[in-house]
Amino acid sequence: MSALSTVEPLTATPSDAERLFGADWASTLSVAHRWMTLGRVYDARMQALQRQGRIGFYGASTGQEAVNVATGLVSRPEDWIFPGLREQLVALVRGYSLTEYTHSIFADALDPAHGRQMPCHPTARGVHHISMSSVIGTQISQAVGLAYGLKLRHDPGVAWAFFGDGATSANDFHAGLNFAAVFGLPVLFGCANNQWAISVPVAHQTASESLAAKGAAYGIPGRQVDGTDFFAVYGALTEALAEIRAGKGPRLLEFLTYRMTPHTSSDDPTRYQPGDWAERGQRHDPYVRLTEWMRLHGLLTPDREAEEQARADTAVREAVAAAEAAPPPAPDTLTEDVYSPHSSAHRGATP
Amino acid sequence: MSELTIVQAINRALHEAMQHDPNVLVLGEDVGVNGGVFRATEGLFKEFGADRVIDTPLSETGIVGTAIGMALYGLKPVAEIQFLDFIYPAFDQIVSELAKMRYRSGGQYPCPVVIRTPYGGGIRGGLYHSQSTEAYFAHTAGLKVAIPSTPADAKGLLLTAIHDEDPVIFLEPKRIYRSVSGEVPDGDHRVPFGKARPVRAGDDVTLVAYGAMIPPTVEAAEMLEKEGIGAEVLDLRTLVPLDEEAVVRSVEKTGRAVLVHEAARCCGFGGELAAILAEKAFYSLKAPIARVTGYDTPFPYALEHAYLPNAETIAHAARGAVRGG
Ligand SMILES: Cc1ncc(C[n+]2csc(CCOP(=O)(O)OP(=O)(O)O)c2C)c(N)n1
Ligand SMILES: [Mg+2]
Numbered sequence: 001m002s003a004l005s006t007v008e009p010l011t012a013t014p015s016d017a018e019r020l021f022g023a024d025w026a027s028t029l030s031v032a033h034r035w036m037t038l039g040r041v042y043d044a045r046m047q048a049l050q051r052q053g054r055i056g057f058y059g060a061s062t063g064q065e066a067v068n069v070a071t072g073l074v075s076r077p078e079d080w081i082f083p084g085l086r087e088q089l090v091a092l093v094r095g096y097s098l099t100e101y102t103h104s105i106f107a108d109a110l111d112p113a114h115g116r117q118m119p120c121h122p123t124a125r126g127v128h129h130i131s132m133s134s135v136i137g138t139q140i141s142q143a144v145g146l147a148y149g150l151k152l153r154h155d156p157g158v159a160w161a162f163f164g165d166g167a168t169s170a171n172d173f174h175a176g177l178n179f180a181a182v183f184g185l186p187v188l189f190g191c192a193n194n195q196w197a198i199s200v201p202v203a204h205q206t207a208s209e210s211l212a213a214k215g216a217a218y219g220i221p222g223r224q225v226d227g228t229d230f231f232a233v234y235g236a237l238t239e240a241l242a243e244i245r246a247g248k249g250p251r252l253l254e255f256l257t258y259r260m261t262p263h264t265s266s267d268d269p270t271r272y273q274p275g276d277w278a279e280r281g282q283r284h285d286p287y288v289r290l291t292e293w294m295r296l297h298g299l300l301t302p303d304r305e306a307e308e309q310a311r312a313d314t315a316v317r318e319a320v321a322a323a324e325a326a327p328p329p330a331p332d333t334l335t336e337d338v339y340s341p342h343s344s345a346h347r348g349a350t351p
Numbered sequence: 352m353s354e355l356t357i358v359q360a361i362n363r364a365l366h367e368a369m370q371h372d373p374n375v376l377v378l379g380e381d382v383g384v385n386g387g388v389f390r391a392t393e394g395l396f397k398e399f400g401a402d403r404v405i406d407t408p409l410s411e412t413g414i415v416g417t418a419i420g421m422a423l424y425g426l427k428p429v430a431e432i433q434f435l436d437f438i439y440p441a442f443d444q445i446v447s448e449l450a451k452m453r454y455r456s457g458g459q460y461p462c463p464v465v466i467r468t469p470y471g472g473g474i475r476g477g478l479y480h481s482q483s484t485e486a487y488f489a490h491t492a493g494l495k496v497a498i499p500s501t502p503a504d505a506k507g508l509l510l511t512a513i514h515d516e517d518p519v520i521f522l523e524p525k526r527i528y529r530s531v532s533g534e535v536p537d538g539d540h541r542v543p544f545g546k547a548r549p550v551r552a553g554d555d556v557t558l559v560a561y562g563a564m565i566p567p568t569v570e571a572a573e574m575l576e577k578e579g580i581g582a583e584v585l586d587l588r589t590l591v592p593l594d595e596e597a598v599v600r601s602v603e604k605t606g607r608a609v610l611v612h613e614a615a616r617c618c619g620f621g622g623e624l625a626a627i628l629a630e631k632a633f634y635s636l637k638a639p640i641a642r643v644t645g646y647d648t649p650f651p652y653a654l655e656h657a658y659l660p661n662a663e664t665i666a667h668a669a670r671g672a673v674r675g676g
Contacts, residue, residue, distance in 0.1 A: 080423075080424075082420075111457070112456075112457045112459065113455060113456055113457035113459075114457050116454060116455055116457065117455050121455070123455070123456040123457060123459050123460065125456070125459040125460065130423065130460065131452060131455050131456035131459065131460050133447065133448060133451075133455075135443060135447045135448070138416060138443060138444055138447060138448050140416070141412060141413050141415075141416025141417055141419075141420070141444070142416050142417070142419045142420040142423065142444075142448065143420055144413075144416070144417050144420055145416060145417035145418055145419055145420020145421040145422075145423070145424070145428070146420035146421065146423055146424045147420070148417060148420065148421055148426075149420070149421050149424030149425065149426050150424070152376075152402055152403075152426070159420070171410075171412050171440065171443075172412055172413070172416055172444075174410075175408075175410040175412050175413030175416060176413065176416065178408055178410065178413065179407065179408060179410070179413045179417055182408055183405075336458070337453050337454045337456075337457060337458045338453070338454055338492050338493055339453070339493070339495075339516075339517045340453070340461065340515075340516035340517050341458075342516060343495075343515070343516065343517055343592070344543070344544060344545045344592050345495055345517065345544070345545065345591055345592035
């Protein structure tokens with residue numbers, strides 16, 4: 001990482017940080033930075049393994065780490081996460097094991113879902129992470145149903161529905177926001193607007209002035225936030241969550257980010273992205289922006305950075321080694337979990 | 352015991368399930384204040400309140416998506432889709448999400464949603480209030496499909512569905528909602544899934560049907576009896592799980608099978624039954640398997656009587672099987 005700034009500097013002051021994170025602000029930022037380092041290292045490693053043919057597929061979330069890490073930190077254990085495409089890091093910050101997650105990437109026998117899903121589709125019930133679907137948008141109205149349960153039982157907790165900019169055109173975005181507002185439910189709608197839906201730019205997704213503006217039509221306050229500014233994201237989430245937890249109904253946050261990788265390992269963005277896209281993304285790299293701010297304020301020394309990097313490298317190396325040592329799922333798991341084990345339905349057993 | 356119609360039996364089952372378990376709730380269009388357009392949810396709103404008898408906005412994907420989220424949290428949602436014909440906005444949620452949630456999560460997220468919906472023709476409902484598309488759902492692993500034909504089964508199968516750990520598509524034969532009435536056991540009467548109902552015994556031909564096709568099938572069997580043909584009638588009750596054994600055993604006895612459904616023929620459930628019989632009862636067959644089904648057309652309005660199987664067309668197919676043409 002170059003010492004010379006190539007990014008838009010973050011404008012927060014240390015007193016802003018103290019206001020946001022409390023007296024422990026320096027350690028909160030260190031924790032956040034450590035998770036962002038892990039996310040960055042993990043994405044790089046997995047993309048390399050995919051190119052080597054060691055895993056079948058990978059979808060990175062590079063560029064969206066500020067949103068994911070802030071979500072992990074602001075959310076509470078009693079909350080529930082309905083992920084869109086790129087919120088895997090949220091589960092890890094909330095306590096999901098990196099090793100178990102990596103077993104799911106390798107789709108091996110130790111993947112709790114028995115390798116049934118493509119990589120990057122984890123299920124982590126222990127941290128209230130709902131099983132990710134590939135189908136764009138469907139999780140949005142599901143989060144609303146879960147929030148209905150929270151409200152009905154007077155339980156604490158918020159359902160977090162994540163989705164991309166592309167998903168705002170899908171049926172369930174409309175249905176979900178509408179239902180949540182009509183029933184006044186505790187839902188945080190988090191739109192990770194990375195400005196692309198594979199090759200389609202957000203300007204082709206909507207003629208609306210922003211995605212946040214769509215909230216108004218449902219009676220939901222919406223707000224657009226710089227999703228690459230960790231302070232801004234954390235602040236917006238804290239405010240929105242306080243309102244939701246106070247029973248004021250759902251909130252919509254649009255996090256403006258830059259997709260810094262191909263859509264997935266199956267994509268070639270040179271076919272559609274403008275030549276200066278990578279540079280624009282780099283200028284808004286959430287990880288470098290936070291790193292530089294922390295260097296400037298004496299929270300990161302070169303030694304500390306090297307140590308953090310080494311720690312992330314080791315964690316990822318160990319998780320990959322464990323996954324590569326695991327056998328593939330047992331053949332008889334193919335027909336399990338189609339129905340309850342107590343069910344007489346035997347369809348899963350055919351042919 | 353109480354003498355009830357099918358729709359009353361459904362109402363009774365919902366009522367009792369909601370009384371016994373505070374996690375059971377009902378959601379859909381017009382199910383609350385109005386008691387449902389067919390009155391299946393009549394009285395529930397008054398007794399259980401707006402929080403558990405939920406009038407939703409008009410969005411089937413919203414209804415089923417919301418029901419999925421409720422089930423993930425441990426509630427027992429019974430979603431009503433006003434007509435099966437209008438379920439398609441929710442098809443994605445049903446097929447992509449509901450059916451696959453348990454499997455794709457390695458059993459971590461069971462999703463026991465019940466979706467009730469009236470289906471079938473014969474009510475002058477035209478293209479979009481008449482269809483019988485149970486095969487779409489039977490085709491999708493992870494879903495169970497129940498279709499009652501009597502008031503007792505309507506209550507018993509619905510209570511089983513509500514207690515089931517898996518998602519259930521519960522198809523209600525709206526043509527006979529009120530025309531068929533009968534004794535319904537009081538209390539927690541449950542009819543197990545995967546057990547066909549032997550409606551009538553006979554030695555010469557097996558008539559397999561379900562839902563609203565049961566009355567004309569029974570009528571056909573009565574006509575055949577007068578002609579000296581003994582027709583056995585089986586009511587499948589659930590397509591998934593399927594009581595394969597009952598179908599195969601009956602056809603092994605009679606040697607002849609007539610498969611009846613009002614759904615279109617192509618890829619209808621009769622095709623699956625015929626394949627099972629070809630695989631498992633082939634050497635017992637004395638005649639080609641016959642299907643009596645709807646046409647491979649959209650569902651018509653003015654000509655629905657021509658589209659739907661009736662006692663005469665069913666009896667005709669059975670005579671053909673027995674007498675060879
Ligand atoms: C319903 C549906 N249609 C199409 C696809 C194929 N697809 C996968 S990701 C994607 C774009 C998603 O864009 P966005 O919602 O912005 O999320 P991002 O990938 O940018 O995170 C498409 C079209 C899909 N998975 N689901
Ligand atoms: Mg996008």
